[in-house]
Amino acid sequence: MWQSKIFISVLVALAIGFAGGFALRPVIAPAPQAVAVSSPAPIAMTSPEARGTQYFVAHIDEARQVVAGCRDGSVRGGECATAEEAIIKVDAAERRRKFLGN
Known part of the structure; x- marks a missing residue:
């Protein structure tokens, strides 16, 4: 009990x-704490000549010129990496196309 x-x-x-x-x-x-945003976050200023990978994929000849300039030291900055990446992507797409016979 x-x-x-x-x-x-x-x-x-x-x-x-x-x-x-x-x-x-x-x-x-x-x-919950509310976050007050009085102004938008500052955007990092980029140089007007900085171009992305998509641009270089569309303009592969410019990408090859930029990579050549990077190798001899006449071009510096972030474009070297993006241009080289674009060349790698385009070459891989061409090899894939040739391999698959499309």
Whole structure:
């Protein structure tokens, strides 16, 4: 008989604890903080001549000239990497096309 009273008491205590936790959750949990943005984030200025990989894929001859200039030291900057990446992509596409016979 004592075991059943203890078991029922434990269940009642757990039920009250869970109900109290759910009821007090909005009070206990921290309020979400709103982020106030007064102005847009500054955009990094890029040089007008910096071109991306897609540009060089469309203009592969310019990409080859830029890579040649990078090798002899006349061209510097981020365009060297993007031009070389474009050449690699175009060459891979040509090899894939030749291999598949398309």
